[in-house]
Amino acid sequence: MDIFSQLAGGLAAVLTVQNLLLLAAGVTIGMVVGVMPGLGPSAGLAILLPLTFGLDPTGAIVMLAAVYYGAMYGGTITSVLINTPGESATVASTFDGYPLAKAGRAGPALVMAAIASFVAGTVGAVLISFFAPVTASVARTFGPPELFLVTVAGLLTLIVIVGKNRMLGVLSALIGFALATVGIDVGVGQQRYTFGSSELINGIDFIPVAIGLFGVGEILHTLWRGGHLEQLKLKAISVRDRAFWPTRQDYKETRGSMLRGSFLGFFVGTAPGAGATVASLMSYNLEKSVSKTPEKFGKGAMAGLTGPEAANNGASSGAMVPLLTLGIPGSGSTAVLLAGFLLWGLQPGPLLMQQNPEFAWGLIASMYLGNVMLPLVNIFMIPAFASIARVPFRLLAPIVIVLCAFGTFTVNGSILEVGIMLICGVLGFYMRRYGMSPAALVIALVLGPLAEETLRQTMVVSGGDPSIFLQRTTSMWLLVIIAGLLLLPLLSPLLKRIVQVRVREVGRRRRQHERAEARRAGTTVDEGGDSDRSGAAGSAEAHPTDDVEPHPVGAPGRVPTDGDEEDGR
Amino acid sequence: MSQTDLRPEQTAPTRRWRPTSRTAFFGVLLVVLVVYTEMAFELEWTTAAGRIGPGFFPRIVGLLGFVICLGALVNSLRPGVGDDEDLLEDEVGEGDLGRHPVPLLLAVVAGAVLLFTFLSLGAIVAGTLFMFGMLAFLNPGRWLFNAVLGVAIPLGLYLLFQTALNAGLPEGILPRF
Numbered sequence: 135m136d137i138f139s140q141l142a143g144g145l146a147a148v149l150t151v152q153n154l155l156l157l158a159a160g161v162t163i164g165m166v167v168g169v170m171p172g173l174g175p176s177a178g179l180a181i182l183l184p185l186t187f188g189l190d191p192t193g194a195i196v197m198l199a200a201v202y203y204g205a206m207y208g209g210t211i212t213s214v215l216i217n218t219p220g221e222s223a224t225v226a227s228t229f230d231g232y233p234l235a236k237a238g239r240a241g242p243a244l245v246m247a248a249i250a251s252f253v254a255g256t257v258g259a260v261l262i263s264f265f266a267p268v269t270a271s272v273a274r275t276f277g278p279p280e281l282f283l284v285t286v287a288g289l290l291t292l293i294v295i296v297g298k299n300r301m302l303g304v305l306s307a308l309i310g311f312a313l314a315t316v317g318i319d320v321g322v323g324q325q326r327y328t329f330g331s332s333e334l335i336n337g338i339d340f341i342p343v344a345i346g347l348f349g350v351g352e353i354l355h356t357l358w359r360g361g362h363l364e365q366l367k368l369k370a371i372s373v374r375d376r377a378f379w380p381t382r383q384d385y386k387e388t389r390g391s392m393l394r395g396s397f398l399g400f401f402v403g404t405a406p407g408a409g410a411t412v413a414s415l416m417s418y419n420l421e422k423s424v425s426k427t428p429e430k431f432g433k434g435a436m437a438g439l440t441g442p443e444a445a446n447n448g449a450s451s452g453a454m455v456p457l458l459t460l461g462i463p464g465s466g467s468t469a470v471l472l473a474g475f476l477l478w479g480l481q482p483g484p485l486l487m488q489q490n491p492e493f494a495w496g497l498i499a500s501m502y503l504g505n506v507m508l509p510l511v512n513i514f515m516i517p518a519f520a521s522i523a524r525v526p527f528r529l530l531a532p533i534v535i536v537l538c539a540f541g542t543f544t545v546n547g548s549i550l551e552v553g554i555m556l557i558c559g560v561l562g563f564y565m566r567r568y569g570m571s572p573a574a575l576v577i578a579l580v581l582g583p584l585a586e587e588t589l590r591q592t593m594v595v596s597g598g599d600p601s602i603f604l605q606r607t608t609s610m611w612l613l614v615i616i617a618g619l620l621l622l623p624l625l626s627p628l629l630k631r632i633v634q635v636r637v638r639e640v641g642r643r644r645r646q647h648e649r650a651e652a653r654r655a656g657t658t659v660d661e662g663g664d665s666d667r668s669g670a671a672g673s674a675e676a677h678p679t680d681d682v683e684p685h686p687v688g689a690p691g692r693v694p695t696d697g698d699e700e701d702g703r
Numbered sequence: 704m705s706q707t708d709l710r711p712e713q714t715a716p717t718r719r720w721r722p723t724s725r726t727a728f729f730g731v732l733l734v735v736l737v738v739y740t741e742m743a744f745e746l747e748w749t750t751a752a753g754r755i756g757p758g759f760f761p762r763i764v765g766l767l768g769f770v771i772c773l774g775a776l777v778n779s780l781r782p783g784v785g786d787d788e789d790l791l792e793d794e795v796g797e798g799d800l801g802r803h804p805v806p807l808l809l810a811v812v813a814g815a816v817l818l819f820t821f822l823s824l825g826a827i828v829a830g831t832l833f834m835f836g837m838l839a840f841l842n843p844g845r846w847l848f849n850a851v852l853g854v855a856i857p858l859g860l861y862l863l864f865q866t867a868l869n870a871g872l873p874e875g876i877l878p879r880f
Contacts, residue, residue: 544870
């Protein structure tokens with residue numbers, strides 16, 4: 135099918151007054167959620183999901199996707215202004231964003247971040263338009279064995295790439311699988327773990343678990359860490375101030391970083407589990423390594439902000455590819471989106487683009503429109519959103535918990551689910567404290583029924599013979615990928631070294647070329663950029679890509695939210 | 704001839720295996736997984752037709768979870784694995800404001816009260832009581848502000864969810880509107 139005509143059809147489906155209003159509302163609400171401490175895209179999506187029940191499926195998903203993008207940008211505002219990432223994907227934005235704000239350049243920093251997000255989102259939307267149909271056509275050849283292996287690979291990627299403690303990541307996923315077994319076994323119709331409760335016959339709903347883990351759990355953790363005691367000093371910013379807007383030099387310095395970050399973010403984001411956090415940190419390291427002035431990084435280099443921002447947003451787009459084409463969410467946020475799809479009777483996967491093309495292309499089209507709307511809303515409302523960051527956490531905490539309770543009850547009118555939500559809140563607190571992964575739990579909860587069902591179908595097809603996984607070519611390749619994922623922790627130091635040496639070499643050549651040009655022109659050049667002593671080596675140790683180490687920057691701030699990790703939240 | 708050292712013997716502090724709150728968490732998790740796995744063994748592994756039974760997946764999940772959780776529990780007892788080990792990787796830029804179990808406990812208890820009164824008192828009244836309780840501790844001294852916020856938020860959310868979206872929140876002791 136012609137991609138452009140499909141996309142035009144999707145645009146036509148989305149370009150209604152209602153959908154445009156929902157898009158604008160979603161972007162705005164998403165930014166508000168992203169700015170609020172203790173919440174991030176995962177929590178915001180889970181909490182707002184019940185609000186969309188009254189909408190039609192296309193409108194609801196358009197709004198939720200807009201909330202997703204808006205929340206990713208909202209986290210940047212707190213990263214820049216108060217040195218506190220709204221969620222883990224915006225950690226890298228603090229490295230240079232906050233120094234820029236301290237130097238009185240908060241306005242240009244936030245505007246450039248919005249532009250980087252716009253560029254990356256547009257690049258991502260274009261790439262999705264090409265990659266999603268291709269991936270879907272490959273995925274259509276998948277049978278139950280392949281779908282089962284893809285599910286396992288998706289979870290493994292999250293655990294292996296993002297988690298600090300991999301065994302605890304596996305344990306988190308197993309808890310999610312265990313929760314998914316509550317209810318009726320589809321194969322024989324027998325009740326499992328219902329304890330005679332009619333409400334548990336339908337199983338444990340995803341929404342109370344997600345709201346509890348991501349929303350209430352974060353609030354509890356922030357209370358425990360003293361978030362209610364902090365006093366924030368936030369400077370007011372105004373669009374009327376000339377210093378609010380970037381200079382020509384800012385645009386010149388950041389062209390390359392935006393493009394590099396966009397592509398890097400998109401392709402990293404397509405790997406389930408890698409997500410925006412890994413992408414943004416990789417982008418920061420890359421920009422520092424190839425920069426002509428790496429000594430400026432960490433002190434307010436605009437490219438150090440725009441690269442990770444672009445990667446962050448690019449990864450959000452990339453994460454949609456496995457979600458739409460394979461039905462595999464790569465982070466807590468996309469797991470919530472998947473739950474939304476399922477609620478409206480849509481089954482993401484290889485057949486989605488074939489059976490519901492207007493929905494799939496409508497979603498992709500809404501990403502284009504969302505990317506236009508995001509900078510328009512962002513830039514002029516930055517001062518308003520910044521003021522939300524001033525609301526003290528001691529007031530926000532009880533408001534968010536009440537919102538979570540009300541929202542959870544409205545899903546199925548079940549007080550049991552409110553109880554599950556609160557219990558998961560406590561569980562989420564302890565999971566955060568002791569190194570487990572709420573994102574892995576939630577993804578396993580969503581994928582558990584799919585994994586069990588596809589395994590059952592595989593055994594039926596093969597007559598109980600597990601060697602079917604070795605008899606099919608696609609399954610063999612997936613097994614190789616799974617084996618690679620299991621070996622990745624052993625191979626990653628070597629791979630990292632190889633990549634870093636190459637990237638440093640590129641940076642060193644760029645700086646030498648720049649110095650040679652300057653000598654020919656008879657001007658002086660800043661000699662501080664040699665690779666081995668300066669940023670690149672520092673970047674490798676201070677800002678590792680696969681371990682998100684805290685960056686020792688100044689002011690106390692609020693605790694950021696997960697992720698995914700992604701959203702390694 | 705060697706001189707006897709008359710100083711009292713100074714030994715290195717003994718590093719003992721000791722339980723921590725981490726141990727308690729994994730202990731509770733282990734008990735839950737043991738019960739889960741035991742119930743899984745009461746379900747069939749395969750059906751009469753030889754297909755995967757209802758106990759297949761739960762047994763695998765339960766046994767794996769038990770082994771890993773047991774390992775985590777034993778690891779938590781080792782010296783050097785402390786209570787304050789926060790393993791979350793993304794707490795950047797956070798000042799050291801200490802640890803505050805009291806507001807955490809308050810939030811949990813208030814949440815339990817909200818849960819048990821939600822249906823009987825209704826969403827607005829239960830929500831208001833919750834807000835009053837939390838704000839009295841978190842925002843002390845500002846009674847009027849706390850009272851206004853404590854009523855406005857549950858009322859506003861009720862109007863949004865119930866009045867506007869007809870989502871089915873319980874009215875409790877108040878008339879439905």
